[in-house]
Amino acid sequence: MKRLGLLLCLVLGLTGCGGRNEFDIGITIPAGSTEAVVYADEEISPKKRSFTVSAGEGLGDTAVYLQPVEVQEENAYDEGVYLTPGMPVKIEAEKGGWFRIGVSVQNPTEEDMEVFLHVEDVKLRIE
Incomplete structure (x- = not known):
């Protein structure tokens, strides 16, 4: 059973399947x-009260935004967080809430154009 889970992680291209999940979106x-x-x-759904985001392929300086899909708390997520390549940032968000x-x-x-x-x-x- 453990091998099946590891194989699934490899097939899906996920890293850190055992604990901390990392994805290129x-x-x-x-x-x-x-x-x-x-x-x-x-x-995405934060596993804690914050998560880390960094610029991937094709992405320069930009602002990152969250759009609530399923949340319990009435928070405003309309302000972007500035992102510079090579400098990961933490974004605070409702733990367990779902966001685009x-x-x-x-x-x-x-x-x-595809950016990551x-x-x-x-x-x-997946939606």
Whole structure:
């Protein structure tokens, strides 16, 4: 049974399956997008009262936002947290709540652009 769980972790590409979960979340910025914030399709849930996020592939300086999906507490999550490549930041959020994570990135090109956020200490579910 233990081998099956390890194999599942490897197949899904997850790291730290035994305890701390880490994920690379892709966000597609549509061609010609001028949206203020573009959110990932996946949803995350902090395992504690905060989680760590860092810039992944294709992502420069930006602001990161949380969009509540299922929360118990009435908190405002409308302010972004500034993110610089190479400098992970902690984001406070309701433990056990579910959120979509987004970035403030525009794409003036004629092709979709894929950027990634690396998140730690969260659970992940696909919308």
